[in-house]
Amino acid sequence: MKNKKIIIWLIILLLIIGVLVILSFYKKEDSYTKSLFKMKPYNKIVLEDIKSITMTKYTEGGSESTLYDFKKDIEYTYNQLKETKVGKETDMACDDNTTIYTFTLKNDEEISIEFECDWLVTQNKRYLIKK
Numbered sequence: 597m598k599n600k601k602i603i604i605w606l607i608i609l610l611l612i613i614g615v616l617v618i619l620s621f622y623k624k625e626d627s628y629t630k631s632l633f634k635m636k637p638y639n640k641i642v643l644e645d646i647k648s649i650t651m652t653k654y655t656e657g658g659s660e661s662t663l664y665d666f667k668k669d670i671e672y673t674y675n676q677l678k679e680t681k682v683g684k685e686t687d688m689a690c691d692d693n694t695t696i697y698t699f700t701l702k703n704d705e706e707i708s709i710e711f712e713c714d715w716l717v718t719q720n721k722r723y724l725i726k727k
Contacts, residue, residue, distance in 0.1 A: 632680040632716070632725075637707055643674050647700045654694040673697070676727075677709065682716055683724035689715075 632638055648665040651673070664670050677697065690713040697709045715722040 630682040631678075632682055632709070633678055635682065635718075638709060640701070640705070641674075641699050641707055643671065645701045645703070646670050646674065647702050647704075649673050650698040650700070652696045652698070654696075656692045679727055680716075681726045683726065686715060686722050686724050688713075689722060 633641055648663060649670055650661055650663050652659060652661045664673055693713050694717075695711045697711075699707045699709070701707070710717040711725070712722065714725060716725050
């Protein structure tokens with residue numbers, strides 16, 4: 597009888613630990629809830645309003661810019677960035693791998709999105725991202 601009670605308590609304990617592990621996993625996934633294009637000022641970027649995108653990469657080797665002004669290239673780049681989810685603020689930084697996407701809209705407004713390594717940089721703050 598004593599052994600049965602011990603086994604039952606061990607099973608209950610294992611179930612509780614399992615539930616806690618599962619909940620902690622979901623909490624981590626939920627930390628990336630903001631969509632990049634729902635944040636200000638990026639929420640002004642709508643696919644139909646984009647005239648061109650300039651992607652500028654800064655690395656240890658220097659800088660390189662690429663202009664995307666064909667509809668197919670604009671759609672591809674936009675859709676790739678659209679999948680980006682933004683997480684919590686971070687203090688991490690790097691200075692040898694930055695990519696800036698400058699969107700020129702049809703009204704000639706320019707909006708830039710800066711990624712430094714694996715972080716979004718906006719208003720002098722860095723945020724974790726998930727693509």
